[in-house]
Amino acid sequence: MTVPEIRIRELNQCSLQQDGDFVLYWMIANRRTRYNYSLQRAVDLSKELNKPLLVFEALRCGYEWASDRLHRFILQGMADNRDSLLDSPVGYYCYVEPKAGHGSGLLSALATKACAVVTDDFPCFFIPQMLKSVASRLTVRLEAIDSNGLLPLRAASQIYPTAYAFRRFLHKTLPDHLDQSPKINPQSHIELSAFSSVPDEILERWPMASEQLLQATPEVLADLPLDHQVGPADFDGGMQAASKTLKQFLDVRFERYAEERNLPEEEVTSGLSPYLHFGHISAHEVFKRVADREDWNFAKVMDQKATGKRAGWWQMSETAEGFLDELITWRELGYNMCWQRDDYDQYASLPDWARTTLEEHAADKRDPCYTLEEFEQARTHDELWNAAQTQLVTEGRLHNYMRMLWGKKILHWSESPQAALEIMMHLNNKYAVDGRNPNSYSGIFWCLGRYDRAWGPERPIFGKIRYMTCENTARKFSVDGYLERFSKEKRQGSLFD
Template sequence: MSSINVPEIRLRRLNKHPINTNGDYVLYWMIANRRMDYNFSLQRAVEVCEQLNKPLLVFEALRCGYKWACDRIHQFVLEGMSVNQERFKDSTATYYCYVEPELDHGKGLLEALAKTACAIITDDFPCFFIPKMLRQVAPRLPVVVEAVDSNGLLPMRAAPQIYPTAYAFRRFLHNELPEYLRDKPQANPLAGKKLPNLKNIPSEIRARWKPISAKSLQTTSKILTKLPIDHEVGSVAFEGGAVAAKRALTSFLSKQFDHYIEQRNLPEEEVTSGLSPYLHFGHISAHHIFNQIIKQEEWSVEQVCDQKATGKRAGWWGMSETAEAYLDQLITWRELGYNMCWQREDYDQYESLPDWAQTTLENHARDPREYCYTLEEFEKSKTHDALWNAAQMQLVTEGRMHNYMRMLWGKKIIHWSESPQEALKIMIHLNNKYAVDGRNPNSYSGIFWCLGRYDRAWGPERPIFGKIRYMSSKNTARKFSVDGYLERYGNQKRQNSLFD
């Protein structure tokens, strides 16, 4: 399949099967970019439809057998499905939305849809169960399957190596990113498109795998109670979906943006964008966020074309200090995680840490620990440290954690676990179970940063940590006011004696 609109570097063929020119439709299997806007995958599917003069069937599903499946994650995805169902209703594409009612009920559905498809377009996401699923499923399908990278501003495969630090990756970005900033996805790939109409989905498919109704999606609490998922991890206050994501972006740019530099590390303040969950589930695109920022900054791509690559966090873009600080998080740090995940299958394993980090942690693995907690004690906020307990409580109740507190949270799990390997298991489990933005390359970057990934050796060498960067609740409380944070999440007044 030739490509006109979507850059070839973002396309990856997953099997050797041909196009079925006699098929009834092009199938877009939406698994990670769960949105209509700024979506290279949808754009590619529309492109193939136009080449073949075929209808477009958009298939979005939610299974219940994935690890850490719970009300919290399911509701967020279901809310996004509700928005998609409404948006696709008035388009020339047909939207088929399926929510698995019981374990393995959806087995065979994709294969059934593939039998009458011309080609299958899907999302290229390098994390969690998706890479393995694509490797297993694609060879079994009877038509060509193509995965499209719509994850970030830099195509994942534009980076030829794994970068060990943010500085090294940033220097690479300064050289290479301008070329790709011009290849941005269309705001709405279906706008103005007159694709052929799909008369119907085979009745036997709809009967066996009944699509979920719009009414059901609007009453997600009733759906959740019937599903075989973890009901103890309850839903969160913030809503999922593309509409809520755009609302959060507008609020950030109009209210918090001006205070971002001064207050982003203050636990008591709420000045971060809150967009991480929406990025993770594909409810909003990094391109969309970037476009809104440069519009606000009155900036154009040409302004960076002749800039020298420095690797420095500030000054290269030629934007305001606030914009550059936020873009460093959105592009450098976020896409650094994708850079690791697509190239190393063991990105979530202890052995993927830098050699120096493994060496220093091993040298101190048998150091005595004054406190040593079990997973259950960590999970239930039953440590001696009130500030750590408050951070864990925020994670459990709100499905998110203040960015600075997340770093402290991870460092202390290392401090109070039997071994660094055990600490890693605990961090991954708690983060993936409770954080709405968990199970993402960026969240794995944050967890592994606590153990030395993307960092350097620090002195003085300390017990347990060795040369790994050290953090403590006591120092955090010295640097920032935490009384309000403790009052909100700790259910107890600050007690200095409880800090480590």
Template structure:
């Protein structure tokens, strides 16, 4: 290619066109020294459409590829917990990329080494910049701001889920409708997947990072990449939320969790997913959130295990939770969670980018019934601090909160109960929403994610329907109690396990 192209006639390849968007009107630069992949969400070395797209550009232009994976410190709720998880992933990336035909550039912002200006400095020498299309948290706003300051094409690539986030081009108010769309459009997405071995057969010229850039913005130290406590302590982030020692970040850890789930829990997922003792949850949500594993890889591994092919689809069962895929009950139940329920959240954040975390985005019926019961008497009222410390009258709720605080995760069923009782014990539904978002995003490894926002807003009626009988505080919102949970499942061991943490809080 001898000249730059506009954003409308850029070459196609590396990823389905529906997954690629230009964020500015600048052309790609034929005299650029390299292709730059600005990795901010899909933090993995394979099964990654954004990486595939960057490799395509580099091969097409005959340019080296630089992968910049930065970690800033000024994002909301930045803490040792989230930094450590991301840094452990960066260490795994460093190892994976050592023999790859690219230059990996891990950068960790410090107070004395701010990251501002780095992207522009690298972009000034780039032929094109590729980044990740993630529809939530601060990332879209940050990318748009940077795109306006660049003189070279910046495009973002969707590698969030199995279904392209812009395939529907409409917002689904019900999971049932999204499931029906997903099933009926299956041939539009089921055959496309990013590459499991993206570097096979790829040869690129070597890249040399400009010395003046690495001097001003040095690569992350080995101490930081190892998430050593002393190195974390020097960063201007929240040190009161410590790392979770039993959950390490990175694509290798993610793959181990996936294999453990497929080998030992998938077969009983449909029966035991909500069990508290010896449950069958996948444990993959933190790795999905930080991009350490791809929904495509999960789908691919699962379908290979099941011996499945697209010809097995039962179109007559479109929109049904079971029977569409012709797989085992555990596999069908898990696919409904990882496809329907996870990706409907990405649909909402994509189609309502400024509203997905606002109270006003709730369905009209939910806002009406909550308003009608806003002044109902509450037997118990707790402040954010009391909720955070697990100082309520309900020992099961307290145990769930302590699991969130200390492990960074919470049992799936208890997470629903946790939210329902915050609604029950807060002065208003708006206050309840603010408390749920604050606690979830501060402590949960899978927080700040479209899927976790779906769960929080489901508590208040999103993706649900009106229920009866009408109750105080809840109105027509679905009601849950600790007492009913105790009747459904064994919880005493769980409560006992976390009781000491409540006492120490």
């Protein structure tokens, strides 16, 4: 077994079916063939049982917020996965629902012919509930594999309330896992029995996604029951696009990251969040590329003290340490919350102090007070906030610093903190390609006090929640270029009309 045991979770009590035709890898979150523990586990089982391996990747159309934007991004990833396995003995079967519910029964049909089913462990959106439901129906072993981050989900036995506390835990615990990494290409240089074909009776009912469908053109997307108002993002999906994005970041923008990452007018952030969310790239691969660039080796952290400080522990450059704090500390802090609390997306999951102070100011006058429709259409009195919303709607992403300001002002201008939370989640999940992710919920709930502390002076509406204003942002950073990029003219002719 080449996958660490702590990353393997058995979802039912069924046994391996030795007389099955193949091992089935049901790809649902780690949508890649590189640095993927799930694929590696499926390869291990195929070798152990001397059976072929079939990778099955499907795309529903009935999920919440299904749109041209999200579908196109995923379909582009499917095309990359298919191409990456063309010269491999591993079979690849991708299916795209033509209408909601049409794929019902497909996984069970495949599983009846499988020795075992391996899938991806992911602690967010509809996936946890879907896995529970599927596990109770299958009559073959179902395993969920954690390939989410450098720290295995189950390595932490508690929820950490702050980044500082989690960082101290990481400093103590992560060295035990840093020498473990998924293989670059788990299916390469390994002798596996060649997969022949998906049974005809399955293909007749659930046809393989065609080349035309995987091209994800506007015409193809128009035929699917999606929200066509939310058009494609201005960047492509898939492993190839993810690799190019990482290379461009390291080659062009990395040196400027520490000093300029919070500047709205500058494009120096990594741009990797959507690819990490859909599993088109692995955090392990990103870490390795940064570590190689820094000429870093594992021995440098073996004797480091667990200080909880943002910088110094990795023994890398300031830029690298700042980036790794985002990639590992802040990203995996959200995963730590989501896998342990089913109500991670509920108002009740906020810290006690945050709910107390917000409730004490629940009756404070909101002026202005906007509706969801007014927020969504960027019709507030503030042009900087409107520009942030315009970027989210038109590009499918939001500058990291502007996302914090965007959320704080929704709290300021909504009828209640509960309403503000619902508006933030809806807009982010509908328009952001990296929405519906543990890390995006961290950002949203941070605006309401999660992972933060009480601040003074106490203010109307916010109480002791950290306060931010558009005016202070404009004084702190140059925003003229940002306002010009996402001006009223940018909104004309878009879905705002």
